[in-house]
Amino acid sequence: MGNKPAKPEREAVSSLAPDRPEILLKILPPLDHAYVRWLARDLERIHGFAPRNCRAVTPPDHYVEYMQSHGWLDVNLDDPDLAHLFPNPQPIPNDHTSLCKSLVHDLLGRGLLSSAQQVVQRFIASSPTVHDAIFAVEFASASGMDLGPGISGELMRKLVDLGHPLSAHEFYHDRVVAGGIEPDSNIVNSLATCLAKLGKLDDAVKLFDRLIGSGDCVASNAACSAILKGYYEQDKFVEAFDYFVRISDANVKLGMWAYNVLIDGLCQQGYVGEAIEVLDIMCRITGLPPTLHMLKTLFYGLCKRGWSIEAEWIFEEMEAQGFFVDKVMYTSLMNAYGKDRKMKMAMRVYFRMLKNGYDPDICTFNTLIYGFSKMGLFDKAWVLYNLMNDLGIQPNEVTYSIMIHNYCKKGKLDCAMSLLNSMAPCNLTPCVHCYTPIMVALYKQNRCFEVDEWCERMLENGVVPDHVLFFVLMKNKPKGLGIELQLCLLMLQAIAKNGCGLDCSSTINSDKINSTLALEQEIEPLLKKIARSDLNLGNVAGGIYVSALCEGGKTEAALACLENMVIAGCAPLLFTFNSLIKRLFQDGLSEDVKSLIEIMQNWGISPNLETYLIMVNEYCKKEDLALAFGILEQMEEMGLKPNVAIYDCIIACLSQQRRISEAETLFRRMLENGVDPDEVAYMTMINAYARNGKGVKALHLFEMMIENAVQPNSYSYTAL
Template sequence: MPPATNLTSVLSRNASDPLRAWHLFSRLSISPSPPVITLSSISFLTRLLSRSNHLPQLESLRLLLLSLPSLSPSVSLLHLSLTLCSLSLLSPALSCFLSLRSHSPSVVPPLRLYSSLLHLSLKFDRPELVELIYKDMVMSGVKPDTFTYNIFMKHLCDSGQLEHARFMFDKMPQRNCPPNEHTFGILVNGYCRFGRSMEAMKIFYMMEQFRVSMNLVICNSLIWGLCKEEKIDEAEKLVDRMRKEGLFPNVVTFNCRITALCKAGKVLEAYSIFRDMQEDQEMGLPRPNQVTYDIMLDGFCKEGLVEEASALVSSMKSNGFFRRVESYNRWLKGLVKNGRLLEAQNLLVEMTKQGVEPNIYSYNIVIDGLCKAGMVFYARSVLNLMRKGRMEPDIVTYTTLIQGYCLKGNASAAGMVLEEMCKHGYFANNFTCNILLQSLLKEGNIYEADRLLEKMNAKGYGLDIITCNIVIDGLCKNGKLDKAIEIVDSMWQYGSAALGVLGNLYLGLVDNSKNNRKCQPDKFTYSIIISALCAAGRFTEAKKKLVEMVGRGISVDSLVYDIFIHSFCKNGKVSSALKVLREMGRNGCNPSLRTYNFLIWGLQNKSQTNEIVNLMAEMREQGILPDIISYNNLIRAFCEQQEVVSKALPLFEEMLQNGIAPNVTTFIVLIKGFFHVPDFDMAKELFDTALSTCGQRQALYSFMCGEFHNCGNFSEALKMLEVAIEKGFSVEKFPYISLLNELCNKEKVDEALHLINSMFDKGLLFDPAAFIPVIDGLNKRGSRIEANKLSENMMHMATELEASSHRLSLNNDRQERLKEKASAEGSWRALLHRDDGSGVALKVLKRVQKGWGQRGIPNPRMRKSDLIDWEPTG
């Protein structure tokens, strides 16, 4: 056989069958006239076997190379070790390395092999091998180079050992291993990841000392770290320096800046940068990428700017950035978070039509939102949609449904879902059972709660402190405070068995007092009891429980004291709350921002503005900076005392100077103050500022409409209502009925007709009483056809109102308010039955073809005392 090339050629022809190639190689190697085996043929065979994961054959290859007289074992083993390292095969590479060291101890392996083995040992989390290899390296007299140091420093930085990494960095110049750009990149990234960006900045400035040029990767790491820690000014300075050095920021740089602004709640400022990236090509700015769009979408959704987010989604679709399931999931989360549940459900259907298959997370997002809004019936329909897509619910889906039913106070239906979950092979756990237990206690069903506790104990789920706290809290809320206190007192001796005082005989026989891990009351247990005692006005007993906590060795933090402070303030006892604050200081417990905000709220209710100012000064002395809640309460206090110009407005400016972004509440309080001054121009100017700062919020428009209406400026109120209708906002909090009456009284029936038709055409849900004055006006001027059409629309709206509990566009609170509105004196029915000779009532009643309230969905019920089939059968 011709020499080497033919052996490689033979192996190459058998590449599709690695085992055959190996057998050929081994037979030819030990034949009477073997071919010349070269390092290239060994490399080829090694890669061939590794790709097909034939590790035993690689071990056989190592042993074969040791036995071949025609090839130097040291050379072949060294080459095989390096090849295996390049393939990230640590164990075979280490085996070859050890064979090399034992067979040829005089042969010094190259630094490249040591570095590769160290890198793989750290990569696969084998620190014991690092010590072994490094010791061998030192004994062989092989000096580490910059690359080796970089390997060690990366491991140290990844594990958070930044001081050790810095120590190694400082030693590098002394050992003739000058750091390179990778060294600086590793250190800067490590410090930034662990929130120490200013130290990373110092390392960054050392690059010039070692004549290492800064690059975009290191700069972006540092900008990311600075922005993450909200050191925006430092990040801006670095960007300016980059430009001066001729290093232009790329899309990653801009994404870091936008992320930081969104995280700080400055979404509109972030959007300004995003818009520049889209439009301003003259400045040479990078175009936004998928990450940029996703960051902005998250930011808008987080701040509740749904209209802006919707426009962004349209832009993403037109630019091809809305084709991944991850992008759809972001938008689904945003819609759900902001109560746009009908749109979220429609988006699931849209995904399938666009060829983007929803994953289990997509469905769970929508199901979770529907359940939290109390619309479990529609969550069930999404579950059916999921199954149509050949996707089975997981334990998250079932647990979410259980929580949904429990939130609605329907523990029996929750139990049925739990039974269904078990039948599909999912085990109920403590978390799931605790949810159901909490719901039963919330319903006041202590008997079933007791039975559930017995089953949990019988199945070995373990009644931990969370379970005990749920029971104690449930008893407190069911008026059985003394029984809850009795359980807490007994827990010190009997642990969770103290729950047996509920009447559960099985639990009563259990005594885990000798168990080192027995269930004893904790800080949260006492917080529940203290809160319940304060709510009942039993402050003396609550204080005794506080003393008992200290005596039992349970740490008392500001949260426990906050219970007292909030309760005193709620009952108008601000002086007592301030005494608690002083007691905290004497007991070495530092008050929190929450503590001070409770006190500021209490003082604001008493209109004690000077005391609030003094308290905020004390906060700053304690190193606690006021937040938006602190400022809002003080601004409200000044506005209520008609000091909006002299004190409230300067306070607003101070808040801006301190970098605290105003929210909707801030603007509403200030605008209300200027309405009362009155200064309508300033109020309107603040309203425009609020829109640019907080976005197009429904609350702002409804508030302005109400204020204009209250001061008799009906034309401005109408403008606000018209804009809100155009934007599709709910008109529930707008004085639309009064405005329609006003228009009709002034014989502007056409304007009133246009307004109510706009509301109806937009699909808004509102009180049918709004139709009555317009129908009256149309009848009075003889427009019978239009009046009859409007009457039909009124009946349709009334039907929608009755069915509102089953519509996805409403949540529970709105349902209750609408029901109250429909039944209140002066409601649309009262107007309909009046006897004023208009004939409107008769015309409308003739169109009634169905009774009211006949669309109820039956509530599923379980057999009493048969809550759960505990054994999974799937």
């Protein structure tokens, strides 16, 4: 079996023992050092292999470092191609055990206690099983030997390495503490490792602090890595970062995996500043340049946060190191500049991409069109649109949706309608995202009857409505008994027919049902049919129904609907939770809000800007600015960038309380954080100045509004 030839697809390396066949090994973490040593001896004794005949397929870097230092590379015995070569680790042969026992007795008889303890420690270290390690300790105790910190520490380390941290923890309390043994570095490090693996991270960190604080003990790589891994598994990357900084200050060297995972997690959660600091620390401690994966992770994290200048620095660093920079990265950088209203910089990146031999695609053009449209520069957006056609790239639904949305936002409703009507000749079917902004704009212009016409046209064209459209319609419909449930039934019937292909001919038209109870009885079986047909559409339909119930003040029914959705296998949307959070706030059940957010997070759903806007808005309604500012600070600590609506809520509340100086400070803070004020935010601040006799400042802000291409409405002029 030892002469099994290597598979041809695996690249061979030159062997230092050409007369021996080469073998490919892998060991999956956690790496058992004793097992590797046992395997090495067994290979050499039985198969005639030596370390130089073995090569590797490597998982994480920190295992490679250990194996290389012992003349081996990383290994995985679970590889199905190799498993038949290597049996599970066998207990230490009786002859070896007898030799060790005899040697220990001989050393004790000669009064060499320290040497005897070292033999027991070596026996434990080489034990491939828990049974063998515990046998060594029991033998030492039976021989009248004081276990001391050496043997105790070795056993604890072995138990942790073999995947029995609970046994190590129990041994510490039952034998080390109870026996009055003074813990040394090995014991404390092993204890910290097992606490981390048991999920007791706070206790493990306290122990680490004791290690660092005392001059006698040194924190081990294994203990520090275990604590970091514990934080990673719980997605506590901010806490992991704080701990990482302390590890670095203590000069503990970590494997590359620790840096990689921490940078990934911090960027994913929006803490890009901390991720950059991790990269700097890694380069300083290891002397190694950042890897391609690290740089790309940082780049995308910076783009997501809108740190376009820093993202371009990473971009240039990658090019300087000779790394491949792909088209997606160019497009992401253009998008970051576009969101920041820096279209000159975005176009510079575009031309740089062309110069480096990349052809633009639909994503490139949509990104640039979005940037120009957002700024109201539609002439430039149309230049790109025409260029795209000239290059043979057909505009898609996203292209039209971007331009329609921004036309509506800038008050150019006729242009938006014309653009939507031009999609059919281009063989494009408008989606719900094309219709929704038009209906929002119609409501703003009090053209409510036209909304019904557009909605009817949309549904007749087979478009599937979503929860966003429902929310827009519900908020603008005249209030009345069961209006929200009638609208909900209409939306669900359209989802069933247009999305699921269900026959809805037997269902009653929503406008013919006046009783809320009858509406609920009509909606609930339809919702079940949708969920059975398509779970994703079931999530949307369920969110619409919960929102309608919340709007009607039926909190208990909404919570029951949420429970039924989960039972049916649906994954409720964040929109669904937001509707419930708002309803609970309105009912004065703030403690229930906290519980609901915990449930939401346990399901892997994080609060978004809309969630925080709901909370800030409710606090401002109660004029509880302390809690509103608390939410703002909490968001910034989490790496979330508050949107203009959140700032506007607090500014409006400050203005109502005539705290103009604080409102002004918050407005400046919003600008400094890269958040562009919209028409409402400008109007709020202009009103605040005007009401408090600061006409010059109001006029200055009005001029700034015009310069930033924000179209003032009649209210802004009235305030002036």
